[in-house]
Amino acid sequence: MVRKAKEKYAVSFAEMAVSSKGNNNFLEAVNLIIDWKSIDKIFKKYNERSNIGALSYSNILLFKVILLQTWYNLSDPAVEEQLNDRISFIKFLKISIDSPTPDHSTISRFRTFLLKENLYHKLFKEVNRQLILKNLIVKNGAIVDATVIESARRPRKSIKGELVEDRKEDEINETSQKENKVEITYSDDIDAAWLIKRGKFHYGYKGHHLVNYDGYFLGGHVTGANVSDMNQLEQIIKESDVEKGTTILADKGYMSKKNIQLLNRIEMKDGIMRKKLKNTELTAEEIVRNKEISKIRYRIEQSFGLLKQHFGYEKMRYIGKDRCNLENTIKMLSFNLKKAVYSIARDFGMKNKKIYITI
Secondary structure (H helix, E strand, O other), rough: OEEOOOOOOOOOOOEEEOOOHHHHHHHHHHHHHHHHHHHHHHHOOHHHHHHHOEEOOOOOHHHHHHHEEEEEEEHHHHHHHHOOOOOOHHHHHHHOOOOOOOHHOOOOOOOOOOOHOOOHHHHHHHHHHHHHHHOOOOOOEEEEEEEEOOOOOOOOOOEEEOOOOOOOOEEEEHHHHHHHHHEEEOOOOOOEEEEOOOEEHHHEEEEEEEEEEOOEEEEEEEEEEOOOHHHHHHHHHHHHOOOOOOEEEEEEHHHHHHHHHHHOOOOEEEOOOEEEOOOOOOOHHHHHHHHHHHHHHHHHHHHHHHHHHHOOOOOOOOHHHHHHHHHHHHHHHHHHHHHHHHHHHHHHHOOOOOOOOOO
């Protein structure tokens, strides 16, 4: 007989403090600004997860555990330990202090369930939808860029084949954007690939992302590190639900005749930085244009930096492109939630002071 974990659903929307350093207050704020019932509707038609673990936990509880794990950069065993130790985590899950909490195997199986049913994309879109409705995410433009993430594994033998250096930005050379063709033996992360970037060898993946002008993630996906950024522009725009007429800002690595034609065809405005053609220099107008784009485009690099510094995204936690795409999407979702909560405190100028949040 499956025994259900006791969950406490009563929520007190009382006066609370929102602080950029208060972890307890941050978790309370997330519970206030997110409509968990709408998120739970996404899970309703999936019943097979009911047999995960010795106890039956709600999908929302397990989803919250995944969020905690991402915000605090915890492994499955580490988050299991923290669930039994940290009062703030218990309060966020809305369970009594003596209630059982999921173990690491249950958490892992739930993640597999999200992957199998492709639910992580729906969860990302639903959270963004709610943040847009609350005017926390504003569709004020789009910035595209890519970042390299190391594989969770290292190959145990040397590479064979041709390696091409990534992003030669000084001059247009579309042939340099081709994928590397190398053979890697004895690595169980078969979707990872080699890349040379700024003279350093990297083995892993690339995250291709699109953010708005405030740095919120609107879409993103993962490929092997050897995949050219230039060839991913159309996919990243489509999966980000960018409105027609939006200016797409991008660095010189995306500069090609094909991409300029693409933006025109899908009715987007061209905000790609220009790089010099062979044996020619940039015009004065192009130099000014590049500087203006750079004043906004750097914000996606800030978002990448925060992901890597605070979410442990310098290296993948899992192996295989499918699981890495799940990890990437959950990290984007978690980042947006955290950024939204902190922006509330900042916008009201109430750092370390008490404010009211209504939903």
